[in-house]
Amino acid sequence: MRPLYLLREAMTNLRANRGNVMIGIVTTAFTLVCFGVFLLLYLNIKNLTGTLQGDIEVIVYLDPEASEQAVSLVQKRLRTEPAAVALTFVSKEQALREFSEQFPDESLLLEGMEGNPLPASLVVNLSPRFLDTESLGAFAERVKQLPGVTHVAYSQDWVDTLALVVSYFELGAVVIGTILAVATVTIIANTIRLSLHTRKEEIEILRLIGATGAFIAIPYVIEGMILGAVGGGLSLALLKGVFEFFRLELNASGWFVGMEHILPVFPREVSFLLVTTGVLLGCGSSVLSVFGLMKVRN
């Protein structure tokens, strides 16, 4: 009987305070949309960075004069490296073939040359744990010292830039998230306070007949939670709609052909996080507002 009563009271509060409740819901939704946009950008960029980082290869160019035994020793040595997860030998002929396929216009340049100027190489795929600048540098330096190796090539700069962007996003998410959360808590707390103010006499009566602070406070906490959940749901619907719209627009534009698997990330966790954050913000705000109700002596 009591839980039903408390829920009914919360619904009565919401109905009685319709205007303020709407403001609270819209504010929560707006805050969570901003937060969600940031979160989605962050997740997508992080996802993109991760995918691109996975594609980093280290190319170990071999001395054309190196004996088979020397090449075999280099291969053996690379296999013992903890950073290397895959090793592919690219012969001189294969290198020429790939060059001609990838750059058909420039293949004429090679025609005037005597023999095949392209060296044989070993393509090393690295474990994600060793993709940071320092590890990569140290790995390249070690490999360069091996007999039969002329030089080691890898491209890291642009991945580092992306990683930097991700770290800025992380920082931005924390700062903006905190500011927006404080704003939402303030607005929901004020909504609940107004609700408390309009029912001041009722609260006095409840105290008079023996209601505990918790009994009086619970409907307001439920009110805050409902407000937060609806705000969270609304933000989810808005975000999902906008996200789908942009995804369709991007696909239609053809800018990201072949990268669809990287970009459209709207994980279920984000949906869950938005609604949960809404509920938690609503709950926290109302607890803050009704804290004074726990003091019963009046």
Place this chain on the structure above:
Amino acid sequence: MIQLFHVSKFYDRCTALDDISFRIDKGECVILTGPSGAGKTTLLKVIFGAELPDAGQILVQNRNIARLRGGAIPYLRRTMGIVLQNFQLLPKKTVYENVILPLIIQGVKRREARKRVMDVLKAVSMDHKQTIRTGVLSAGEQQRICIARAIVNSPILLLADEPTGNLDAELAVEIVELFKRIHAQGTTILLATHNQRVVEQMNGRVVHLQAGRVVSDEGATS
């Protein structure tokens, strides 16, 4: 039931209660009387824990109110019925919803609660108006509902502060009769009033307050 030992209460520099000591036994009917500002309301407030005394001790059902933690006050109030001059009803709720409230707070089962509410509404002759919102009732009817709510959890002590203050003479007589019936069933009553007709009609022990002091206690058992 209630024992007061040298109780004093001050508001800023005004003395609301000045060294008050008396006791009320179980089943007694005590009329607290005196002019406005004599300290009647303050005395009731310290008894139901709305105010803390600045000096002295108050024992209500062997619990020292002055030392009671804030969280224990609601449980103390559940053993009392409180009737105030301004009714203190929820105007948007029906008669039934108002009266059942103390039972909901105490977690009484729905069927049992319904039975008790109907019994007290019959006792105050308001059972036919159970579905009506209290906001549209007359002053006399509202006070009856207030009394019904105060007695619905069968309290051992009923506190009333000027219960006839907002009623005309005829209605006041009806309400006093209601209190007498409740007292006859064994409930201890402490009723504050400045209305001499109510004092006479109640025919109980009369404690007279003036400027926060007990100036007479007529009919005290000890």
